[in-house]
Amino acid sequence: MSGTTNLGITYIQASQNQKEVTANAAFDALDRALTETFDANLASASVTLTDAQYRQALAVRAQNATVAGRTVTLPARERLTVLVMDSTCNQEVGFVRGSTTLTLAPGQAVLARTDGSTNGLTALIRGTAATPVTTFLALADTPASYAGQGGRILRVNASATAVEFGPRHNLAATAAPTATDDSAAGYSVGSQWLDTVGWTFWCCVDATAGAAVWKGVALT
Incomplete structure (x- = not known):
């Protein structure tokens, strides 16, 4: 079956049986794509996301980056994503698409976009994790x-x-x-x-x- 271009959600076919199964799967896929966070555990090695992992998460969160040089590689897929450094990170992490790397410091977060091309990764908004003020x-x-x-x-x-x-x-x-x-x-x-x-x-x-x-x- 054919599906959507960017999220790969399967289309309902005119002649298929149990259309509700395909519809419910599409709803679930949209739910994940709009709300889920993929945790990239960098404790032992760098991480490369599969296409499915990237499609099914709005955010990618780096965890346990305690060794310099760790990277998270993103697929060539058109979508907005939120790249986040978890509180367990004390080293910079490079988020990579082809020859493009966005380097995030501990506590930082970025709204980014991959455009589906080989090197297509752009930071749209950069921010720093807020430190609460209590007085x-x-x-x-x-x-x-x-x-x-x-x-x-x-x-x-x-x-x-x-x-x-x-x-x-x-x-x-x-x-x-x-x-x-x-x-x-x-x-x-x-x-x-x-x-x-x-x-x-x-x-x-x-x-x-x-x-x-x-x-x-x-x-x-």
Whole structure:
């Protein structure tokens, strides 16, 4: 029986019996081609995929590449593929089609295409396996530490390229600020203070250590 050009899925023939058998096989083949991953175990040697293995997997994942020079050879077949380096790899792996090689580093992944020709292998999109960020401070554009930042607000920096902690504020005070509520205590010019007993709003105009100056406005 004849079949599809690229995935080799058998066509249903007009005169055949049990057409459902061929149809179900086609569905299964499409399911594999769109979802399966072929694991290329490179622990002991390089790997060459058969045409069937390549047709029946969307992704090709290199595993156990702990020896330099390992390769994964792909068939001459028209299709998109995702080439992935498993976490067990600590050496580069070459994905090969004829004289063309795409070299992937540990943790890397590539959306690639083979065009069915002898040397037809092209990288379309390259990416690197993401390292999860589990804390706010681990981001690249945030402050390095929370130490000494109590009571401060978070703001975008002047160059609009990252976030930073702004002046320290105290919006739940029970008394007015004093001269020692100063730079040594983390306050700076522009710091705000709310006395919730005397109901006065204060703003720091001079944060000199031991001689801080605050200006207040009574809230009525």
